[in-house]
Amino acid sequence: MRRENREREAGVMAVPSAEKFYAMLRSAAVAGLRILDEVPVIRIGTATCGIAAGALLVRDTFRDELNKRGIEARVMEVGCMGHCYAEPMVIITKPGFPSLCYNNVDEELAIHLVDDFLARGDPCYEFAMAALEPNDFFPTFQDFPRGIYEEKMILGDCGLIDPQEIDHFLARDGYLALCKALQTESNQVLQEIKKANLRGRGGAGFPAGEKWDMARKAPGEIKFVICNGDEGDPGAFMDRNILESNPHLVIEGMIICAYCVGASRGFLYIRSEYRQAVCRMERALEQAREKGLLGERILGSNFSFNLEIFTAAGAFVCGEGTALVKSMEGKMGIPEHRPPELAESGYLGKPTVLNNVKTFCYVPPIILRGARWFRDVGTPESPGTAVFALAGKISAPGLVEVPMGTTLRQLIDDVGGGVPHGKRFKAVQIGGPSGGCLPEQALDIPIDFDSLLGAGAMMGSGGIIVLDEDDCMVRIARFFLNFTQEESCGKCTFCRLGTRHMFRILDDIIRGKGEMGQLETLRRLAEDIKIGSLCNLGKTAPNPVLTTLRYFFDEYRAHISEKRCPALSCPELTVYFIEPKRCSKLCNVCIGSCPVEAIFTRDDGLKAIDQEKCVKCDNCLKACPPDYSAVIKLSPLSLLDERLGKNK
Amino acid sequence: MSKKVTITIDGRRISAHEGEKLLWVALDSGIYIPHLCAIRGQDRPPAGCRLCFVEVGGRLGPVTACTEPIREGMVVRTRTPRVDRLVETAFRLLLSDHRLDCKNCTKNGRCELQVIARERGLGPDRDPLQPLPAKTYIDESPRTFVFDPGRCVLCGRCVWVDQQVAGVGAIGFSGRGIRRRVTTFGDSNLAESPCTECGLCVEVCPVGALFFKLPAKKTKGDS
Ligand SMILES: Cc1cc2nc3c(=O)[nH]c(=O)nc-3n(C[C@H](O)[C@H](O)[C@H](O)COP(=O)(O)O)c2cc1C
């Protein structure tokens, strides 16, 4: 057995020609791209986020306008740099100028840029967002508050290279790590990953090296490597972004992993809604095969590895390893008891390494720069960087990559620009449906895989939703519980029925039908579901409830005993009211804004709301001019009678 | 492979084959552990009902006995406050989704939910959980038996015997979360499915969800 292993090892051992092979590929790529240094290049972010903001129209406008004027320039589609609030983003590199990035570009600005910058020579600094390289004219992204914290280990090329052209990746030393790995004994490569203490970025933070080692040592000739691109957390999009913006980095990481464990086949499990990601990945795989970087005898070595895409129906629970593998086998995506771990018995019962998209992305840089380089960033137990998706009540939502150990406060206030519109911060929901809601006092905890557990939350896959004073914490808990109880596979008792009961209790509470006694039931259920469930979906589902009970108990009590929603957010406990003192008789925008004609003019000329008709759509509150701000919300409902009594 | 090992369950020393699943070792020695979904000899037990929790020395939290292979020197406790609490919650959750009507149920007296209640001293009266809306549809299409999903606890025993023992494949699981159910392909009546009415599923159903028509004539001891 051991001898066999050794022989196999020798079989896939390094051949010196890999280096030459790679050097040829790279110099051809560099030569092919030399043109980009000679003509202006217009990079347009056309990842899903850019497209949603209208990037394709901007791209076509640039092309048309350049053609019309006969300007020689390259229009290049790139992925996303993570500044979601600024899409569509365009980067213009014109010889003689620093590369300049423009935000929120529309057709008009595109034409403007062609006319003034590309045709003449005015870079329109007034529309620029940042320069890419340090220069004497314009600040760079590093000068942004977020630039101080950002440290890009894996997102560095996203938004700069054309994900559909392998040469762009090659020219930036792409696949160099693979070349280096193939010339090193596979166990040594694995040891480097272990030394780096690379922990899985899919949520649980399990050490990748240990997992690989387990699969490597597991008996059997056939082994698999699978990339988990299911990404089912509501609102999460980091993995999609990487798949769309830099697919080759993922491929390279997977090949190196396969080399370490001795796998000959691999799969990229991507949800089918991610059409753009699937499309770009398909093209990337094709190009990698053409160049001899994937398939038989990679880079001329004895190592062969085939990689294909598995498009999945995309259920949240299918992101769980055992369920993922079952769904690939054509069965229902239902989790199974572990052990056995996938590394011992996974896809088709064979040893299988399953890692997250981001986890694979860290592999090439670690191999290239060494474990030390990786460990020098982050915290001792969670080295490296973390990718977060900032969303919710935050000025600059988007993707950021920061060292592990950055605090929530730095992320929210400095990187994300804080809570907008002068509202008060209330809580941050971190880790998606398996995470928790943390209050102000938790903001100074340095975030890594383990640090938030004590506070009842977890880093999870890196979703961060900022909540302000207008968010009702009971509703937030209910939102996540609704998600988990819908997404539960239904196999085990605690998760199927327990989360359902929890959801019903929360629903009662936000409708003003809750009782204090139910809170004890809620807490007991939450605790038992955490221990009793089969898989991590159920085991983590109660976290949003447990943390809101812990930090925002007052809100629960207000809903139950006073029938009051402190955030004025639960429609059943809130009414809209037009403050007669503030209402201007001369204005009637609210009347026009109401979709159900619930607002009428009183005999005295002031406006009022017919509560029977009001559907609580919030339109009038938004429509009332800030000078008056006459539309207000009241909770509990009984306040309305008080007001009406007083003002009549 | 099958070395004999000695383990201790609730203070009793028991010897059995190494690697055997704890649940069956305990049951064979007359030590009761609540369970609904486990089937003897299954390679990978579903571990779905979450009733067979026990505590094992050296392990942090309660573990399911159906998935736990025994090894030399293992010390097991079937009744601890943590175990009892989990079992009680799981049981009450199952009852909240089970149309309770024992008087009119053919399984009254033999129902495994009743066994659990008796063994662990759990009655339906203290249940603080609001019953979930019961499934009202009943499939009476087979000639010899009835399927009443409102009583089903989703243990999956019927599905297992249908697929693995009878080899028919008339029934399976469908739906996610609270909508998970035992059904036929395309949700047709059993009579319109490949079901051969071998009756194996009825025999393994732990509750009154699958029962033979004319039970009084077929089964002894029913009240
Ligand atoms: C309900 C559920 C959903 C999950 N979804 C994902 C997912 O979308 N992507 C992912 O990488 N991991 C997901 N995971 C974690 C995986 O089970 C697994 O731990 C991970 O893919 C391993 O890779 P890593 O070690 O690189 O993180 C999920 C886990 C659970 C329980």
Ligand code: SF4
């Ligand atoms: S915890 Fe939920 S998702 Fe996981 S196996 Fe149980 S029912 Fe399915």
Ligand code: SF4
């Ligand atoms: S019908 Fe009976 S045997 Fe089948 S899953 Fe339901 S309770 Fe189990």
